[in-house]
Amino acid sequence: MVQGIIIPADDKAPLRAATFEKPEDFDRAVDEWAEAVHIPHVGVRMHLNLEGSNRQLSYNRRATFLWWFYIPGVRGEARLLGDIVLVGLAHNEEESADLTIEIRRQLLEPGVYRVRSRERGGGRWHEEPIDRDDYLETVIWATLLMEMSSALEVQIACIGYGGGARKP
Structure with a gap:
C-alpha cells in the first residue's frame, strides 16, 4: 500500500x-x-x-x-x-x-511560500515581494523566473503553514 x-x-x-x-x-x-x-x-x-x-x-x-x-x-x-x-x-x-510528510504537507495543506533568487555562483538571496499560499503556484512562478534568466538560482522558502509562521 x-x-x-x-x-x-x-x-x-x-x-x-x-x-x-x-x-x-x-x-x-x-x-x-x-x-x-x-x-x-x-x-x-x-x-x-x-x-x-x-x-x-x-x-x-x-x-x-x-x-x-x-x-x-x-x-x-x-x-x-x-x-x-x-x-x-x-x-x-x-x-x-x-x-x-513534508511533500504531502506542501501540496495538501495551506501554507505561505516565497520565491528567492540570486545570481549563479553565490551572493545574497533576494526575496520576491509576493507571498503565495499555494506551493504549486509558487513552483510555477519560480520556474518562469528560471526560464527568464538562466543566470539565476531560484529556491522556494516556506514562510509558514496554516496560520502560524515559521522561519525559513
Whole structure:
C-alpha cells in the first residue's frame, strides 16, 4: 500500500490524497497505461498516462511545472498530460513508496511560500515581494523566473503553514 497524491489536469480541481493498494491502481488513476517519471533528488515519481497525446488528454500545468522546476533539462521539451499520480520513490527506484510528510504537507495543506533568487555562483538571496499560499503556484512562478534568466538560482522558502509562521 502506497500513500500518494493525485494532481488533476483540471487546474480548478483540488489535489487529493490517495491510497494505492497495487500497481494496477496507478493505471486506473491515470486512465490506463501508466508510465513513471522520476524526480530522484526530491524522492518522488510521477505516474502518467503513456497514451496522453494520442488520447488528447488535457495539459496538466501544475504537474508539468513541478517536473520542470526540479528537472530543468526537460523544461519546454515535454508537457505532462492528464491526471498525474505523485508517489514517493523507493530506494531501488523500481518501486513506489509513500510520499514524505513534508511533500504531502506542501501540496495538501495551506501554507505561505516565497520565491528567492540570486545570481549563479553565490551572493545574497533576494526575496520576491509576493507571498503565495499555494506551493504549486509558487513552483510555477519560480520556474518562469528560471526560464527568464538562466543566470539565476531560484529556491522556494516556506514562510509558514496554516496560520502560524515559521522561519525559513
